[in-house]
Amino acid sequence: MKLYDMKQAPNPRRLRMFLAEKGIEIETVQVDIPSGENLSDEFKAINPRGLLPTLVLDDGTVIDESVAISRYFEQTHPEPNLMGTDAKSMALIESAERHMEFDGLLSVAEAFRNSNPVFANRATQGTDGVQAIEALVERGRNGTARFFASLDATLAGSRYVAGDTFSIADITAFCVVDFAKWTGMRLGDEHPNAQRWYAEVSARPSAQA
């Protein structure tokens, strides 16, 4: 089993945190996104979408998408549970995880990719060669600000993003908050609940993964 990874990027980090929580160690291969190594013929022969993380099983099966790879390990290593234990908790965690992705990660990525010259002709991830659009920087920053407010509101009512239990939704949210720093945006004094939660998640060993 081999994991194609990039130490700095948010989606591979989500998976590494998930694996660290479960105590799973896998051989990793670093692929450098800024220099375009993920778009090389060599890597596209493994994953034609050019995305990280990508897992290759011993039988050659290729699985991409951080959440899908996490699902694989949730099944093979059920403890500690990170994706729910019954129909209701599984659905609520998946819903919360998707809020973090669609409301948070997409906004931060939009602000970051459309403002960083390195990604001027890679404004969406992967192989598509999409040109940056300046208006999306502000749109992404506004979305990030709304995400921070929404995250704070969620965490006013519960210890973790999807309720009383740490889950994959916290992992995604935590990686999004750190990713937002790349655009100069941080949780502020107006987000006391998110700050409390961020300090707690930061103290977990998996935050260093």
Add this chain to the structure above:
Amino acid sequence: MKLYDMKQAPNPRRLRMFLAEKGIEIETVQVDIPSGENLSDEFKAINPRGLLPTLVLDDGTVIDESVAISRYFEQTHPEPNLMGTDAKSMALIESAERHMEFDGLLSVAEAFRNSNPVFANRATQGTDGVQAIEALVERGRNGTARFFASLDATLAGSRYVAGDTFSIADITAFCVVDFAKWTGMRLGDEHPNAQRWYAEVSARPSAQA
């Protein structure tokens, strides 16, 4: 149990197809997105994100996101299986489903929302009041064209989107192809494999749900 639904919209349709495949019937309440009923105080009291579909369980629990609600019913009604039966098939189906969403649905939605005057100040779904950006129409259409090509390539190698078995990934892909018609984009003669698959999925009773 009550499902907030809109007959014409792609995300509620994905869930209705999923439920139809499993033979599940639920009380539904129609919420009209074009007129903004999903953004009313009444509906936001149920789902603050203003998104459909939204499921309310008998105990009052609210679950949104089509895939998360599908997960709930996959657990309560395992047959026919639509989300995988073991670690590998679950991960591969989830990965393929996400390809359909991130590569397909987001592109079509971008082209549609940014070109339709009804959504001029609702260019992303939900409550955010995002203004349309003209450059995103072309970006979305280009993404849709790449999605069609990629879908055709996938279906050159397998009967269904995630292999030999019909799954939630086919449901998402099918609803995306139909949603693309709203932007005037259709599968063409250059997509024979996707056309074969589309004809097959269209013949399933769930396609009428």
